[in-house]
Amino acid sequence: MLYAWRGGSYTFSVTRTRHRFCVFWLLATLLVVRGPTFAQEAGQKPAEAAEKTAREKVAAPDKSLSKPELPFQIQLLESHIRFEINGDSRKEVHTIVKINNILGARQFARLTFDYNRAFQQVEISLVRISHANGGTSELLPSAVVDAPNPVVEKFPAYQDVRVKSVRILGLEEGDTIEYRVITTTTKHPLAPDFWLEHTFDRSGQVVEEHYEVDLPGMRTFQIRINPNTPAKSIDTSGEGEAKRTVYRWQEFAPKESENESASLTSTDLSLTTFASWTELAKQLDSYDGKASSESDLLKEKAKELAGSTPGKNLQMEAYYEFVATKIKTVDLPLDMVGFQSRDAGEILTSGYGTLPDKFALFQKLALLSVGDLRPVFVGDHDGLPDELPLPPHLVHMVAAIAIAPSAMSDGQGDMPICADCEDEVWFEIGLEVAPYGVVRPDLRGKMGLQIGRLAGIWERAENTWRRIPDRLPFPEKQTVDVAASISLSGALSAKVKYVLRGDNELLLRAAFHQTAKEKWKDVAGLLALSDGFRGQVTSVKVSDPTATKDPFTVEYEIMQAKFVDWSKRPVRIPALLPQISLPEPPSKTLPGKPALEIYLGIPLEVETHLALKLPAGTVVQPPAGTMVARDYATFRSKYSAVRNSLMASRSVNFIKRELPAGETMDYTAFVHAVQSDQAQSITLVPAVAAADDAKPAKSSPKQ
Numbered sequence: 001m002l003y004a005w006r007g008g009s010y011t012f013s014v015t016r017t018r019h020r021f022c023v024f025w026l027l028a029t030l031l032v033v034r035g036p037t038f039a040q041e042a043g044q045k046p047a048e049a050a051e052k053t054a055r056e057k058v059a060a061p062d063k064s065l066s067k068p069e070l071p072f073q074i075q076l077l078e079s080h081i082r083f084e085i086n087g088d089s090r091k092e093v094h095t096i097v098k099i100n101n102i103l104g105a106r107q108f109a110r111l112t113f114d115y116n117r118a119f120q121q122v123e124i125s126l127v128r129i130s131h132a133n134g135g136t137s138e139l140l141p142s143a144v145v146d147a148p149n150p151v152v153e154k155f156p157a158y159q160d161v162r163v164k165s166v167r168i169l170g171l172e173e174g175d176t177i178e179y180r181v182i183t184t185t186t187k188h189p190l191a192p193d194f195w196l197e198h199t200f201d202r203s204g205q206v207v208e209e210h211y212e213v214d215l216p217g218m219r220t221f222q223i224r225i226n227p228n229t230p231a232k233s234i235d236t237s238g239e240g241e242a243k244r245t246v247y248r249w250q251e252f253a254p255k256e257s258e259n260e261s262a263s264l265t266s267t268d269l270s271l272t273t274f275a276s277w278t279e280l281a282k283q284l285d286s287y288d289g290k291a292s293s294e295s296d297l298l299k300e301k302a303k304e305l306a307g308s309t310p311g312k313n314l315q316m317e318a319y320y321e322f323v324a325t326k327i328k329t330v331d332l333p334l335d336m337v338g339f340q341s342r343d344a345g346e347i348l349t350s351g352y353g354t355l356p357d358k359f360a361l362f363q364k365l366a367l368l369s370v371g372d373l374r375p376v377f378v379g380d381h382d383g384l385p386d387e388l389p390l391p392p393h394l395v396h397m398v399a400a401i402a403i404a405p406s407a408m409s410d411g412q413g414d415m416p417i418c419a420d421c422e423d424e425v426w427f428e429i430g431l432e433v434a435p436y437g438v439v440r441p442d443l444r445g446k447m448g449l450q451i452g453r454l455a456g457i458w459e460r461a462e463n464t465w466r467r468i469p470d471r472l473p474f475p476e477k478q479t480v481d482v483a484a485s486i487s488l489s490g491a492l493s494a495k496v497k498y499v500l501r502g503d504n505e506l507l508l509r510a511a512f513h514q515t516a517k518e519k520w521k522d523v524a525g526l527l528a529l530s531d532g533f534r535g536q537v538t539s540v541k542v543s544d545p546t547a548t549k550d551p552f553t554v555e556y557e558i559m560q561a562k563f564v565d566w567s568k569r570p571v572r573i574p575a576l577l578p579q580i581s582l583p584e585p586p587s588k589t590l591p592g593k594p595a596l597e598i599y600l601g602i603p604l605e606v607e608t609h610l611a612l613k614l615p616a617g618t619v620v621q622p623p624a625g626t627m628v629a630r631d632y633a634t635f636r637s638k639y640s641a642v643r644n645s646l647m648a649s650r651s652v653n654f655i656k657r658e659l660p661a662g663e664t665m666d667y668t669a670f671v672h673a674v675q676s677d678q679a680q681s682i683t684l685v686p687a688v689a690a691a692d693d694a695k696p697a698k699s700s701p702k703q
Helices: 024-034 039-047 049-055 102-107 256-261 277-284 296-306 312-326 344-350 355-369 503-513 517-530 661-679 687-694
Strands: 009-011 016-018 072-083 089-099 110-116 120-130 136-138 144-148 161-167 176-185 195-198 208-216 222-225 233-237 244-252 269-272 374-379 394-402 424-427 447-450 465-467 476-486 492-501 536-542 552-560 571-574 604-613 619-621 626-629 633-642 645-654 681-685
Touching (some): 208 269, 277 447, 296 344, 296 355, 312 355, 492 503, 503 517, 503 552, 517 536, 626 661, 633 661
Parallel strands (some): 072 208
Antiparallel strands (some): 072 089, 089 176, 110 161, 144 161, 195 269, 208 244, 222 269, 233 244, 374 394, 374 447, 476 492, 571 681, 619 681
16 A cells, blocks of 8 residues: 555644655564664663663553563662753763563663763763572673774764673573663763753653752753652752752652553653753854865865756755765764764765764855755754753754755856745755655654754744745656466466655665665565565566666566465456555544544655456456546546456546545545445456356256
8 A cells, every 4th residue: 555645644733744654664674674773772772771761751551451560670760960060961870670570681681871982971880780599799890891883883983972881691580780870971062051851750660760950050041840740859059150959859650540640741851051942053053164174175076066067956966966875874863973063075085974964065065056055953843942942852954955046047046045935945865865855754844943044043033943845846656567467376476566756765765775685575575565465576676776866666576376266256356456545534523623624745646557467268357447536636447358358557646735624525435436446356257167157058858
């Protein structure tokens, strides 16, 4: 069901954005094949389970099931954080964990802590194991291993991104682990500002938690405390520069009734020295085109890429394709590298870079001939403009530039960054396979923090936030051609070809690009499975995932033995075409609640075709076709047979993005017509059966 799928909603406070990743589980499966994209996420859970569990959002328990035993339980979690006037900090975490079963023992078999050596140090000062059968043991400091994060092992420029780990052997059920970890931060790239966010555990995983924040009295900061979890005490001491304010909490595992009623998503403590998102944007503004010199190397590369290409838009496309596809992306979180970038010349020479690095190089190339490109940091949810400015909530980065119409072809025109410029081009520079002007669908429609001073941006705070346009630079279209045959033995052999432009194109480009070629059959098998084809994929051929100027094509051959049983009469099979899935009509609204609009997404055209060859003499009885036309979408199907061959086609064309709630009944009828057509089967009468049916009936003997 790859085609015209309109599910997967992303709900925000202002608008709703949806994307059609009906095979989103394909990439999830690929994570198993490829391993985690960043070792911090996989390695940090056992190591920092105490702290991480305490702040993660926890799913509500299923009341219909008995509560399972926790693999481990944190009996005590103590955190002490102290900030200094200059932004330096010290965080000490003391944890006592009870291992309840073998799963918990495996989770804590290795403690790992990620950090950036450029401005952080991690000390594992204590690891003590109290064994269930008596006795204790402590790990010596020599047992601590400090190594580069696996993500950066092949990239020398990022050797400061590291992991400290301790391996704990022989853990058993009933053992208790006690460890103490101290993290010091000095001269952070965003200093002297600092920030903090914390959420107490509400799942019962943490029995008792003590939390303390020690703040300098001479710094001005914003703080928000959840009224359901007020500080147990707030103490002030000292005068002048020695003045300190200490907030302390003591929380216990909630009772069952309290756990059910407590909010599972509320942040308990947010704190920041940034006065506003605009002030944070100023601090992040290292992308002004002057941070590194425009070296001869950059000028030569820009001339090589753009050459005599007419028009700034084509020049930008040349720069983009080089940076996006030729500079290897090092997948590190923005806050792990302090939101900083290396020198553009160094990035060009090394051939790799983080997301900020790739943007820095892209911007420097653009400045040489096109204009000023500006970064937009995308938040992890859409309500950020109303929340305190906390850098860790900025999790991704895209770029935008406005190219005046006159500059599209003759190289002239101003290059302003404007809020609603129709000629603005947006870029997804980290995926390596995104076509020019395409931003991946889970980011489109989201709010982003734009960095830059143009158009008086610092004077008007509301202009700091931008909504990424929910559009594509080309019509979205998908075609599928299936050439299949069924043998006398009932085996199915099919060649399937996909030609894609749009969101699913981007998904499949990324899937094949990030997977080793020897495993491409696995990807094709998952794609086939998502479209209802069963069997063994025997060959796969795809176009170059990085050749983004042309549509992406995927071709595979699949075999399925015993697809039909010719001994049955009649034989009925579905049309061997991917199912076209549509957005579900909205459910009935509650009294007093406004009816929901129907979101159809970006206009999309889908065509599917089948040519099926059957054994000689087979009689084919195709179903009737369907034609449904509305001003918002059309659907058409056609089925025909010539001798022992079947031809079938289905197409859908979404014209509008959304429908008013008043058209729910009409849209429901449209969906029902499409589903009814796709539920039709094709009747096959084998040659032998057809011959038997054609024989005249024998007359009964006279009595």
